[in-house]
Amino acid sequence: SAVISQKPSRDICQRGTSLTIQCQVDSQVTMMFWYRQQPGQSLTLIATANQGSEATYESGFVIDKFPISRPNLTFSTLTVSNMSPEDSSIYLCSVTESYEQYFGPGTRLTVT
């Protein structure tokens, strides 16, 4: 299965600032996904990122708040912009390989 790493693993940020999360995969993949997991909750898909095209956002998520880059087939970034305490969550990237979807370790964000 694909090996996925994320940076940073955790961060504490002040409200009003922005944080960019990096996701690196050890193989080339067509589609990468970003999820949010709020404290004690399940996972919610934020957007799908394809290389060479604009990310596709799910209902309730907008590009201005969560801009995504996908410069090549092994890398993507998610930025959490103008953060508020409600953005405190675990942010996870994932990839699909042979129909199975694998997840990175997550970035644990706390906004104060």
Added chain:
Amino acid sequence: GESVGLHLPTLSVQEGDNSIINCAYSNSASDYFIWYKQESGKGPQFIIDIRSNMDKRQGQRVTVLLNKTVKHLSLQIAATQPGDSAVYFCAENGSGGYNKLIFGAGTRLAVHP
């Protein structure tokens, strides 16, 4: 590490017993289902999947059962071990092919010696 599933329903079992974790899925169009295990401080780990043309699929110590009539999915873990303690999520693909997953609320499994 940060705890996952603080407010989720908990299933407590004795080490060596069999565990059954249930999930009701929402979308009748879903034709692909996955079970994930998430340990504290880690991302979800793929356990087993099943397609809608099957009722049952077995892996190593795990079995997934699918009842499409009542939109119910279950994960059975045989001879539960302390290392099985985690939060378990079911996921369905809705109408999004194999990529867009919809996750269930999750169940915490606590294994006691």
